[in-house]
Amino acid sequence: MTLEQLRDEYRTERIGLRWLAEVRSVARSVTSSYSPEIYADGLSWQSALEDLVQEVVTERLLREGQAAYLIDVAATYDDFRRLLARQIRLTLARQRRRTIVDQLLSRSRRLLGSDPFILVEAPTAAWTLPGTQRELRAPTPRELRQACDAVRVFPRVIGRGYERASTVYRTKDLRALLEVVVRDLPTPVRLKDLDAIFCGLLTPLLPSDLDPGAPPPGGAPAFLSPEDDYRVESTVNELLSTLSDDQSALLRAKLNGVSDSDIAANLGLSRPTAAKRKTEVMRVLSERMSDLPQDLAARVVAELGVRLSAGTTS
Amino acid sequence: VTSHIEQAPLPEWLSSALTASPPSSSGDRTSDVTDLQVGDLWVFESCDGQPPIRRIALVLDTDGAQVHVALASAEVAWASANDIILPTDLTGCPYELMIQPGVHGRVWWRQASHRVGIVNDDHLDAILDFLWDERPTELEDLRGLGPTSSQDESRIEFERHELEAFRRLEVAAGNEPDESYGTPLIDVSILRSSGLTEEEARDLAAAFDRPDITFCVGLQGPPRPSDNGHRLVQLFGPDIIGWRLAEAAEHALLSKTAELHVLTSGSTAENVVIAPTSFMGGVVYYHALGRRDSSTDDFPLGFLDGIPVMGGDRG
Numbered sequence: 001m002t003l004e005q006l007r008d009e010y011r012t013e014r015i016g017l018r019w020l021a022e023v024r025s026v027a028r029s030v031t032s033s034y035s036p037e038i039y040a041d042g043l044s045w046q047s048a049l050e051d052l053v054q055e056v057v058t059e060r061l062l063r064e065g066q067a068a069y070l071i072d073v074a075a076t077y078d079d080f081r082r083l084l085a086r087q088i089r090l091t092l093a094r095q096r097r098r099t100i101v102d103q104l105l106s107r108s109r110r111l112l113g114s115d116p117f118i119l120v121e122a123p124t125a126a127w128t129l130p131g132t133q134r135e136l137r138a139p140t141p142r143e144l145r146q147a148c149d150a151v152r153v154f155p156r157v158i159g160r161g162y163e164r165a166s167t168v169y170r171t172k173d174l175r176a177l178l179e180v181v182v183r184d185l186p187t188p189v190r191l192k193d194l195d196a197i198f199c200g201l202l203t204p205l206l207p208s209d210l211d212p213g214a215p216p217p218g219g220a221p222a223f224l225s226p227e228d229d230y231r232v233e234s235t236v237n238e239l240l241s242t243l244s245d246d247q248s249a250l251l252r253a254k255l256n257g258v259s260d261s262d263i264a265a266n267l268g269l270s271r272p273t274a275a276k277r278k279t280e281v282m283r284v285l286s287e288r289m290s291d292l293p294q295d296l297a298a299r300v301v302a303e304l305g306v307r308l309s310a311g312t313t314s
Numbered sequence: 315v316t317s318h319i320e321q322a323p324l325p326e327w328l329s330s331a332l333t334a335s336p337p338s339s340s341g342d343r344t345s346d347v348t349d350l351q352v353g354d355l356w357v358f359e360s361c362d363g364q365p366p367i368r369r370i371a372l373v374l375d376t377d378g379a380q381v382h383v384a385l386a387s388a389e390v391a392w393a394s395a396n397d398i399i400l401p402t403d404l405t406g407c408p409y410e411l412m413i414q415p416g417v418h419g420r421v422w423w424r425q426a427s428h429r430v431g432i433v434n435d436d437h438l439d440a441i442l443d444f445l446w447d448e449r450p451t452e453l454e455d456l457r458g459l460g461p462t463s464s465q466d467e468s469r470i471e472f473e474r475h476e477l478e479a480f481r482r483l484e485v486a487a488g489n490e491p492d493e494s495y496g497t498p499l500i501d502v503s504i505l506r507s508s509g510l511t512e513e514e515a516r517d518l519a520a521a522f523d524r525p526d527i528t529f530c531v532g533l534q535g536p537p538r539p540s541d542n543g544h545r546l547v548q549l550f551g552p553d554i555i556g557w558r559l560a561e562a563a564e565h566a567l568l569s570k571t572a573e574l575h576v577l578t579s580g581s582t583a584e585n586v587v588i589a590p591t592s593f594m595g596g597v598v599y600y601h602a603l604g605r606r607d608s609s610t611d612d613f614p615l616g617f618l619d620g621i622p623v624m625g626g627d628r629g
Contacts, residue, residue, distance in 0.1 A: 013332075014332060014337060015328065015331075015332065016324065017322055017324065020325075020328065054327055054331075057328065058327070058331040058334075058335075062331050062332065062334075062335035063331075063334075063335045064409060064410070065338065065402065065407075065409035065410075066409055068407075068408040068409060069388045069408075069409045072357050072368070072370065072428075072430055073357060073370065073388075074368070075359065075365070075366040075368050076365065076366075079367075079368075090389075090391070094391075140455070141457070142454050142455070142457075144459065145395050145457060145459055148459050149395070152461065196459065197459070199459070200458075200460055201459075201461075257394075257462040258395070259395070259396055259462075261447050261448070261449055262395065262449060265449045271447065
């Protein structure tokens with residue numbers, strides 16, 4: 001097979017039998033390093049390969065136009081196969097993320113069924129908090145983005161690389177996350193909105209997807225002695241009582257990865273002014289944490305992020 | 315094998331899929347390079363003597379034989395709030411593309427292969443504003459939800475791949491070191507970020523008058539024609555090396571707590587490596603090759619000379 005033959009086929013019929021043969025060949029090669037337990041519903045790849053091929057061709061190459069992308073940027077036949085392999089890995093990663101997000105949605109639905117959440121029909125099932133007035137409409141992309149940013153700092157359970165669907169969030173963290181989302185969005189929260197937020201929070205490619213042979217990331221979290229734990233807790237409390245509301249809001253935004261430009265826009269400030277205020281917050285942090293070793297300082301910042309996002313500052 | 319392939323009928327599911335996803339009218343996909351215009355999305359090909367690579371880029375400006383472009387990635391699943399997604403109905407391109415503010419530079423006109431789409435003037439102006447750190451309302455709905463690089467290890471990997479690919483295109487533009495300048499002085503005295511005017515930056519530089527340090531301004535956004543001809547070392551830019559570092563440097567300067575040796579060419583500090591990619595017309599361009607400590611997995615946290623540093627990587 002040559003790249004020119006594949007280009008010719010694309011010009012005349014887009015995806016024909018030559019392309020199909022390439023997809024099958026590359027998929028066979030790619031899946032050899034992916035566990036069928038995780039990525040093929042426990043079936044052997046021999047049985048599941050054709051489903052994967054159809055998914056790649058139908059969704060990625062045709063519906064999302066990636067076949068045209070391959071033709072546009074592949075400079076050689078090897079390039080074509082490499083790009084095609086990338087499409088197949090993305091498809092596998094997406095399927096896995098879908099499974100993980102579906103499980104999170106299922107757990108969320110259960111948690112939303114109890115206090116403090118209130119079910120409203122608007123017109124599909126949606127949730128809000130007691131005593132809040134909500135606009136009966138869908139959230140805008142900007143509002144969803146802000147909700148995403150508000151909960152990005154919530155701690156995740158580090159996957160061990162071999163689960164089909166990692167837990168991602170412990171139940172208490174998931175409940176707190178849902179509270180923040182329902183509190184912050186100016187509309188009732190639908191499962192569809194949570195779906196978008198979870199997809200935004202979860203990276204489409206896990207490191208193990210990029211390099212299936214690599215050891216899983218993370219590992220056991222560093223142990224904190226009771227004394228260290230106390231130092232972290234007291235530093236966090238001290239900082240939270242020191243920072244003004246504006247400073248807390250700014251720090252929360254920074255810890256959630258919001259850019260200076262967006263902070264300035266959200267606070268109605270010029271960027272230099274926002275940067276100056278941020279510098280002041282950093283100075284406060286620097287002073288209060290100057291005695292802490294770096295690993296404890298990192299813990300302080302992590303805990304600050306969660307407490308500020310969840311609104312539990314006392 | 316070939317004749318078997320040619321004689322076999324298409325499977326029914328594939329015929330249905332082809333019908334369900336008709337080819338998009340991709341607009342004017344001409345390959346006449348003289349027709350290249352600002353706002354076009356073109357495929358550019360490297361020509362650096364290595365096996366060629368092709369990448370799509372948005373044309374921001376044209377200048378003689380060179381074109382100023384921003385890399386457009388098809389991997390839109392990575393798009394964060396600091397990136398712009400270009401949907402197919404906006405460009406006429408059959409697939410979505412993503413513009414990352416930090417990844418832009420100059421290539422030769424002759425590297426252009428063929429056009430794949432066009433961005434209209436209004437959106438192009440908004441994108442340029444975005445690259446210059448504005449937040450135009452027209453682009454609000456086109457920003458992604460994904461993690462920024464300070465939050466996600468694999469996003470960092472993705473950015474590294476993108477930068478490496480783009481450097482190959484840029485190197486191919488022939489931006490070889492200008493011999494007349496000899497080895498460029500790389501020491502950095504001032505990093506202009508967070509809105510300091512050039513005058514303010516110069517004042518700040520004067521406050522740190524050191525004969526062994528070259529005046530340096532880190533600019534956001536695309537280089538401007540007015541930069542050319544100046545003895546200006548341009549860190550290109552904070553949005554590539556990350557605001558975390560840029561702001562740390564600024565903070566360190568303001569508080570007089572740190573030497574800025576961390577930005578010296580080729581040095582490694584806080585796992586940041588900065589290396590020159592080109593030296594042209596008195597302007598030195600740099601790209602960060604790698605950075606970040608993977609041990610702080612979830613939080614945008616770093617330390618520079620004892621100063622806690624955090625924040626989004628892009629302006």
